[in-house]
Amino acid sequence: MRSEFELIRRHFTHPAPGTRLPVGDDCALMSPSPGQELAVSTDVLVAERHFFGNTDPYRLGRKSAAVNLSDAAAMGARPRWATLGITLSPAQDEPWVEAFARGFHEELQVHGTDWVGGDTTAGPVAMIAVTILAEVPPGQALLRSGAQPGDDIWVSGTPGDAGLGLKLLKENLAMSEEDRRHFLDRLETPTPRVMLGLALRGLAHAAIDISDGLLADLGHILDASGTGACLEFARIPLSKAMVRQQSLADWPLLVLSGGDDYELCFTAAPASASAIQRAAASADVPVARIGKVTDSSDRILYDGDGWPMVMAWQGFDHFRNV
Ligand code: ADP
Numbered sequence: 001m002r003s004e005f006e007l008i009r010r011h012f013t014h015p016a017p018g019t020r021l022p023v024g025d026d027c028a029l030m031s032p033s034p035g036q037e038l039a040v041s042t043d044v045l046v047a048e049r050h051f052f053g054n055t056d057p058y059r060l061g062r063k064s065a066a067v068n069l070s071d072a073a074a075m076g077a078r079p080r081w082a083t084l085g086i087t088l089s090p091a092q093d094e095p096w097v098e099a100f101a102r103g104f105h106e107e108l109q110v111h112g113t114d115w116v117g118g119d120t121t122a123g124p125v126a127m128i129a130v131t132i133l134a135e136v137p138p139g140q141a142l143l144r145s146g147a148q149p150g151d152d153i154w155v156s157g158t159p160g161d162a163g164l165g166l167k168l169l170k171e172n173l174a175m176s177e178e179d180r181r182h183f184l185d186r187l188e189t190p191t192p193r194v195m196l197g198l199a200l201r202g203l204a205h206a207a208i209d210i211s212d213g214l215l216a217d218l219g220h221i222l223d224a225s226g227t228g229a230c231l232e233f234a235r236i237p238l239s240k241a242m243v244r245q246q247s248l249a250d251w252p253l254l255v256l257s258g259g260d261d262y263e264l265c266f267t268a269a270p271a272s273a274s275a276i277q278r279a280a281a282s283a284d285v286p287v288a289r290i291g292k293v294t295d296s297s298d299r300i301l302y303d304g305d306g307w308p309m310v311m312a313w314q315g316f317d318h319f320r321n322v
């Protein structure tokens, strides 16, 4: 392995067009756009906890950026700058670092985000800490707390696919190579819905990205907003690949509670429905109305035939599910 400084110079230093002073000094310097609020978010990924140690490093780099960009998306903020704190264990050799850094940088570039700094250490286990700085006009950020009774509840994409990808890594399931690829791609290279988040400014009342499962993350909106919800399972969009897995007993559980999809769940006034469809079309991502925000504290889920489904609305909790 090269020295820390060689690694930084070779793999972690990239042109940063939106940054006055990027990697190389004690701090990066950038000029926020006048009048914008900064939205800042950090995520930590730990080997064998958030990702398997043998995950393809290029894809892991993509995902490490994507999960953070997704937080900016969920606020309706435009991601501008990112930092990477990384701890490398003896299992990460230089080809690993090169591929990881390439994936991380490519995903940031897709969203016009500069990689402006970080920290690099060695340690017993690989850890990846990413911080995103994003911009949003004051008062326009999409908070979790804005849902109002009567709002429609919307979701982007096809939840559950990443959860099935994770199941595939743990169990032997028979399916076509094409479907297997689809689920693993959704798990390992999620698409942060940055364009959608921006297009929802002024339309959505509340938003969150789905990292822990649709019900759990919608639950965070309901908690923060002091509202309830009535959902219709049959309205949740399924991928073609998921439709083909309906012999799996737990496919509904994956759709409702599988994590790692990084789709957006949001609420909006019914009068905004057609504007939201246009916003989603401009962002090139499908969205669907899956239920209603209610003024009780009840969380109700119906199947396609009007029968209630009993589901846990809690998601993954690192301090309870260990
Ligand atoms: P210091 O000791 O002052 O913290 P470092 O030697 O840690 O400085 O970092 C030197 C420069 O390299 C800094 O500009 C820092 O932001 C950058 N850097 C270090 N690690 C990374 C990384 N993983 N990604 C991007 N930049 C990094």
Ligand code: MG
Pocket: 118, 119, 120
């Ligand atoms: Mg440092």
